[in-house]
């Protein structure tokens with residue numbers, strides 16, 4: 001399914017009454033939008049999905065219905081950045097046994113279902129048992145000059161590349177908030193690219209270290225899911241599935257997004273330094 005077909009983010013459990021409907025076009029025909037409605041008694045036509053609570057970078061403006069889900073980070077001994085992918089578990093969902101990559105992390109249940117929206121649920125890299133080394137790799141068309149100069153497409157991101165993270169700027173918005181890179185994850189040898197973005201930020205470091213007035217639950221979560229100030233998320237706008245960017249568009253300033261993650265499609269803005277719990281209905285993976 002292409003992003004374009006995915007016109008209605010699954011915000012309602014009611015779609016699950018529609019037998020056999022898996023793709024976004026079927027959902028569009030049903031005409032479903034609106035508030036979250038959960039009916040856990042219904043069965044899903046695919047694998048997993050349903051009511052999901054994810055930790056996300058907050059949506060602060062524009063039509064996006066919610067934030068974009070975070071990807072917990074780990075850094076290898078030689079400095080390479082990876083996204084955490086949990087062990088596969090079998091869980092009971094609505095009377096069916098489904099496979100989910102799931103773990104307890106920083107007081108939250110981190111699950112592969114966080115990424116099951118916008119068609120990503122049909123990507124090979126999101127299959128819980130898909131074997132990947134989980135490194136974050138540079139994208140072919142990196143939006144940042146530093147990244148174009150330092151990295152070939154497919155090269156792994158390394159902490160050494162972010163040493164100037166406390167001062168970096170590119171003329172868009174304020175400098176010194178953090179240094180970004182755009183990349184992909186769990187996408188090698190697959191047909192679809194899972195777009196991700198990372199920022200190494202002194203703000204994230206401060207929150208994770210408990211030096212702000214953030215809620216303890218957020219501190220617990222960020223100290224477990226970020227490392228050395230690095231935070232990552234699935235970079236798919238929850239509105240109509242475009243790929244947004246942190247400090248990538250001059251025009252973002254006109255919409256209050258110069259220091260945020262801005263989606264140029266319909267001007268949604270996300271704040272990568274504000275982490276919130278978000279409830280949504282994850283789409284089932286196709287069987």
Ligand code: FES
Pocket residue numbers: 062063064237238239240241242263264265266267268
């Ligand atoms: S704001 Fe519409 S796709 Fe991002």
